[in-house]
Amino acid sequence: xxxxxxxxxxxxxxxxxxxxxxxxxxxxxxxxxxxxxxxxxxxxxxxxxxxxxxxxxxxxxxxxxxxxxxxxxxxxxxxxxxxxxxxxxxxxxxxxxxxxxxxxxxxxxxxxxxxxxxxxxxxxxxxxxxxxxxxxxxxxxxxxxxxxxxxxxxxxxxxxxxxxxxxxxxxxxxxxxxxxxxxxxxxxxxxxxxxxxxxxxxxxxxxxxxxxxxxxxxxxxxxxxxxxxxxxxxxxxxxxxxxxxxxxxxxxxxxxxxxxxxxxxxxxxxxxxxxxxxxxxxxxxxxxxxxxxxxxxxxxxxxxxxxxxxxxxxxxxxxxxxxxxxxxxxxxxxxxxxxxxxxxxxxxxxxxxxxxx
Amino acid sequence: xxxxxxxxxxxxxxxxxxxxxxxxxxxxxxxxxxxxxxxxxxxxxxxxxxxxxxxxxxxxxxxxxxxxxxxxxxxxxxxxxxxxxxxxxxxxxxxxxxxxxxxxxxxxxxxxxxxxxxxxxxxxxxxxxxxxxxxxxxxxxxxxxxxxxxxxxxxxxxxxxxxxxxxxxxxxxxxxxxxxxxxxxxxxxxxxxxxxxxxxxxxxxxxxxxxxxxxxxxxxxxxxxxxxxxxxxxxxxxxxxxxxxxxxxxxxxxxxxxxxxxxxxxxxxxxxx
Numbered sequence: 028x029x030x031x032x033x034x035x036x037x038x039x040x041x042x043x044x045x046x047x048x049x050x051x052x053x054x055x056x057x058x059x060x061x062x063x064x065x066x067x068x069x070x071x072x073x074x075x076x077x078x079x080x081x082x083x084x085x086x087x088x089x090x091x092x093x094x095x096x097x098x099x100x101x102x103x104x105x106x107x108x109x110x111x112x113x114x115x116x117x118x119x120x121x122x123x124x125x126x127x128x129x130x131x132x133x134x135x136x137x138x139x140x141x142x143x144x145x146x147x148x149x150x151x152x153x154x155x156x157x158x159x160x161x162x163x164x165x166x167x168x169x170x171x172x173x174x175x176x177x178x179x180x181x182x183x184x185x186x187x188x189x190x191x192x193x194x195x196x197x198x199x200x201x202x203x204x205x206x207x208x209x210x211x212x213x214x215x216x217x218x219x220x221x222x223x224x225x226x227x228x229x230x231x232x233x234x235x236x237x238x239x240x241x242x243x244x245x246x247x248x249x250x251x252x253x254x255x256x257x258x259x260x261x262x263x264x265x266x267x268x269x270x271x272x273x274x275x276x277x278x279x280x281x282x283x284x285x286x287x288x289x290x291x292x293x294x295x296x297x298x299x300x301x302x303x304x305x306x307x308x309x310x311x312x313x314x315x316x317x318x319x320x321x322x323x324x325x326x327x328x329x330x331x332x333x334x335x336x337x338x339x340x341x342x343x344x345x346x347x348x349x350x351x352x353x354x355x356x357x358x359x360x361x362x363x364x365x366x367x368x369x370x371x372x373x374x375x376x377x378x379x380x381x382x383x384x
Numbered sequence: 385x386x387x388x389x390x391x392x393x394x395x396x397x398x399x400x401x402x403x404x405x406x407x408x409x410x411x412x413x414x415x416x417x418x419x420x421x422x423x424x425x426x427x428x429x430x431x432x433x434x435x436x437x438x439x440x441x442x443x444x445x446x447x448x449x450x451x452x453x454x455x456x457x458x459x460x461x462x463x464x465x466x467x468x469x470x471x472x473x474x475x476x477x478x479x480x481x482x483x484x485x486x487x488x489x490x491x492x493x494x495x496x497x498x499x500x501x502x503x504x505x506x507x508x509x510x511x512x513x514x515x516x517x518x519x520x521x522x523x524x525x526x527x528x529x530x531x532x533x534x535x536x537x538x539x540x541x542x543x544x545x546x547x548x549x550x551x552x553x554x555x556x557x558x559x560x561x562x563x564x565x566x567x568x569x570x571x572x573x574x575x576x577x578x579x580x581x582x583x584x585x586x587x588x589x590x591x592x593x594x595x596x597x598x599x600x601x602x603x604x605x606x607x608x609x610x611x612x613x614x615x616x617x618x619x620x621x622x623x624x625x626x627x628x629x630x631x632x633x634x635x636x637x638x639x640x641x642x643x644x645x646x647x648x649x650x651x652x653x654x655x656x657x
Contacts, residue, residue: 129656129657132487132491133491134486134491134657135656152493152494155492156493160487160488160491162491163484164483164484166482166484166485166488167488168400169400170396170399170400179389179392180488182385182386183386183389183492183493184492185385185386227488237491
């Protein structure tokens with residue numbers, strides 16, 4: 028603690044703050060200006076901003092632990108999610124994704140392990156006021172219309188009535204449901220239900236939002252809009268924690284992902300690090316491909332031919348440069364050279380298959 | 385604010401389900417029929433009173449006639465209201481606990497005790513207002529027609545609502561533990577129609593089965609522990625007749641409801657959804 032105090036009371040801290048602001052402005056919506064008069068509060072908030080938003084430490088959940096049919100839904104899962112991240116939790120059906128979110132929100136209780144959300148213990152009411160949640164297969168009161176649903180959940184969130192009415196207008200506009208606000212929920216299509224669910228989750232301007240299959244039942248155009256909305260939230264500093272079966276979508280939006288399998292966390296990392304295929308590079312060129320075919324075979328390189336185009340996979344960057352020199356010397360035009368990547372889906376399937384063996 | 389939101393939503397849910405609307409509609413139909421009878425029948429109050437003098441036990445014949453009518457109406461209403469109310473409210477908790485609905489509620493900054501209290505108060509208010517409306521309407525019709533105004537009948541709204549509350553707590557308990565409205569209805573009706581009358585008249589029915597002291601002891605314990613809707617209906621009659629009231633069934637039923645509510649809350653607080 029003394030180290031912190033001496034650090035913040037030294038003259039260096041304004042420069043550090045400037046740097047921190049630059050870094051966070053892109054990601055944090057509600058960057059607060061902390062005048063010197065509220066220095067202690069600032070110090071506290073700065074520390075809060077540096078803390079991970081979600082921390083899970085050895086979370087384990089066993090349903091009916093004393094029965095013969097005990098189900099270990101989650102097994103010693105530890106992970107952290109930083110502020111302003113889009114974090115994707117992947118896994119096959121029954122892998123424990125929804126259970127994990129339920130533990131974080133206090134909907135279910137861990138058998139062992141602990142965790143925090145926004146620095147508060149799991150299920151803490153104070154933290155829930157700053158959380159948004161869109162559950163999978165949500166069931167809203169069918170007798171209410173979109174606006175009434177938002178009003179009901181807004182009141183439960185503790186929003187003051189004037190602010191609530193403003194927020195209802197804003198979120199309905201955000202999810203494109205303004206013209207359906209007076210229509211009963213039971214008359215909504217699946218996509219519209221999902222949009223209202225999303226609006227409900229956004230109502231309290233959450234600092235962290237949990238989305239369980241957010242694009243479920245939504246058409247491609249709607250999915251694109253939801254993706255853009257999620258990215259917009261991230262840009263405003265909201266931490267987004269999402270579960271989805273649609274791996275291509277998770278790949279498009281997530282900063283980091285984790286894979287759960289049979290309740291265990293088997294992989295975790297940035298999308299780019301997980302989808303990177305070692306040091307392999309891929310060179311695309313066109314021209315007289317026959318002139319290089321023999322040389323490539325001699326170098327034991329894999330390649331695909333498509334009329335006058337050739338795609339060559341090389342083991343590393345050095346070899347990629349040699350090959351590109353060779354191609355140029357034979358008069359071929361290089362169209363592109365990039366580090367080879369798997370899709371997240373390929374990676375996911377491979378990992379799950381490896382684990383299942 | 386949060387509690388009010390849950391109460392309001394519970395009332396909306398009951399209205400949307402139409403069962404309470406049905407209850408309200410039946411009340412209106414009965415009130416209209418009674419009003420028509422009161423307005424157009426050739427019922428001559430003075431003729432009816434002539435024969436009643438010998439049964440009046442010191443009270444005026446008019447008082448005796450009106451109170452007897454009110455007792456009959458109140459007893460009919462007591463069973464009908466509780467039957468309909470159980471049917472109308474049994475699904476409140478199981479519906480709340482449905483997957484996708486309870487997750488949302490619990491994810492909000494609202495405690496589980498507020499959720500349960502909201503459902504309890506909401507269900508109770510719906511029944512209270514329905515019963516109060518019917519009782520008030522009936523009281524006005526009888527009082528206008530007979531010219532005898534006595535507030536005793538109005539007070540019957542409290543024993544009826546109280547009997548419902550005790551059974552509603554039981555429905556909440558069944559709802560939280562099993563998520564089944566059908567089971568709640570069956571058990572509540574079984575208790576109301578079979579067990580409660582048997583225990584209330586245990587000397588006549590249950591003691592005859594065995595002369596064993598242990599058996600009779602168990603029957604007595606059950607009687608004192610369990611709620612007593614049958615005895616509460618007797619209290620209701622005494623309220624109308626201005627007779628002396630034995631409060632034991634009220635406080636013992638209240639203790640049962642309180643303990644069961646606390647236990648239900650305990651289970652609800654620890655339950656995974």
